[in-house]
Amino acid sequence: MKRHDIFTIHAAPFYAYRKQVILRQAQKLKQVFPDFEILYSIKTNPFFPILQTISEFGLGADAASAKEVSESRRAGIPSERIYFSAPGKTRDELEDVIGRCHIIADSFHELDLCNRLAQEKHAVLPIGIRINPAFSMEGTEGGPSQFGIDEEQLLSSHAFDDFPALRPTGIHVHIQSQILDADQLTAYYAHVLTLALRLEHLWDTKFSYINFGSGLGIVYDPDNQKPLDLDALQRKISTVFDAFRPRLQAKFLLESGRFLVGESGVYVTEIMDIKISRGKTYYIVKNGTNGFFRPVMKELMTKDQHTPAPAEPFYTCPNISQVTLLADREGTETVDIVGGLCSRYDLLASNVTLPRAEVGDRLLFTNAGSYGYTLSPLLFGSQTPPDQLWLEHEIDI
Ligand SMILES: Cc1ncc(COP(=O)(O)O)c(C=O)c1O
Known part of the structure; x- marks a missing residue:
């Protein structure tokens, strides 16, 4: 046609989404981040055929609600590839998703809710933590944020003493989207890796995942924006990741919404x-x-x-x-x-x-x-x- x-x-009026564009973008991410698990940020567009495409391609899900966890499962994404992260999760939501995804706590209150739920089930619950880091995307000091727990508040070996039924298994950092500069992204990944090593040392643990959040931008205005140079990004990050890889056992996760589906x-x-x-x-x-x-x-x-x-x-x-x-x-x-x-x-x-x-x-x-x-x-x-x-x-x- x-x-x-x-x-x-x-x-x-109608929206029309092109599957082949989504597959093309997914392929690009796989190429630049070959041994990463890529998570689709469902909030960007939860249209079901998109979720099915994501699932068929073997990507995971970044879910922002219990409903998005259910939709990911319905689309065939396995539980071990679904990560639930958002501020303000309710006890009901947390109870609903336990066992169906990884839970990333966004606050001490959520850690407390999860700890109680785990105790009620006489289980130890693996938990991820969203961190508000002490650095910004520009490399300056980090500011206050409603997302995650401040890095400084976690920098103690006693951070989990109040939550005996929880086992910290991963960290999640996301501070900014729509970045088109490979150097900026590379510096950001290095900061997150350094933070992960520091916390592993303090908590005497080995994380099973490090979630770098999103950040990858797309060109909205071709007259005034240059696309992210994916070749340069691949070169630059491989140096950084190669340097950190031997010291970490964690799986690396990357979230993406707009890069995967924006142009589709x-x-x-x-x-x-x-x-x-x-x-x-x-x-x-x-x-x-x-x-x-x-x-x-x-x-x-x-x-x-x-x-x-x-x-x-x-x-x-x-x-x-x-x-x-x-x-x-x-x-x-x-x-x-x-x-x-x-x-x-x-x-x-x-x-x-x-x-x-x-x-x-x-x-x-x-x-x-x-x-x-x-x-x-x-x-x-x-x-x-x-x-x-x-x-x-x-x-x-
Ligand atoms: C935590 C988190 N992850 C991922 C995303 C997706 O960002 P993008 O669509 O720019 O990839 C967002 C967007 O706000 C977010 O808040």
Whole structure:
């Protein structure tokens, strides 16, 4: 099928995800991190065919809720490849997932909950710990965080005295996503490895896993961003990992959401009206903010500053999606693309130049595979939410 057929047959709006792009990205990760276990961060897009693809490819799961643990199991991911890590887990959630995944505690309160659950079951529970490290992604000092336990609070051989039914088996660090600099990532991995060795020594243990979290970025704006140099990354990290490997028995884990699925997805919607107001042309589309919120965030987050904050997973930048008109039209015009909600920030793109569209034409937005559907306020305005389509075969957009 040609591009225009597939994208114009199905009732808009909809998301469409391309399986072959996900497989391509997964293959790249396997190449750069050959002896790592790669975990798909389900929160980025829990669409079930994606989970099945991840499972078929042999990847594991980074689950952020008990439901995501269940979905991973349903997709065929074995328990030993599922890692449950999120702040604010409830006792019920923890009880529900015990034995179905690795649990990574995010606080002393969670360690206490897990310890009690283990004692009730007269068992010793292997537990991972999410750490808020004393370093930042830029190599400066780490700050306060709602994620994990501060490294300093764990730097004692007595850190587990209050939790006799727990056995620390792994650590998890994640401080920033959307990094496109191989040197920065390499330095970060070295810091995490150093921390792991230090804790193993203090707690007189050998970890069975070290989870480096995510960090791998993708290009959202090709005019202003350069892709992460994967060859350079592979070269640089192999030196670091080779140096640490002999001193560690742990399996290395890497999480990834956007790198695996971000580029696989597109959002397609329809122009419902075209309006000219005091010289400015507006294309009014079906389900703007309440279909695809991600480009709208740029308008919200860059209002008073030129560089958007790297707030995850709300990372955004100018031109976060490239827009294409799915119709052959003569001439061009520069327009704002807006939705139909009661907000002037229901704005998917401003001042984009496109062929001169007509009402009923469709627009396609790229980079909609991660934090697209999940992050959008789909109920706002009580319109029918977008569909999600799965494209098995290679297709050009
Ligand atoms: C702990 C953790 N791991 C992994 C991810 C996935 O990040 P990305 O989609 O950038 O790979 C996130 C995103 O916020 C996260 O918080």
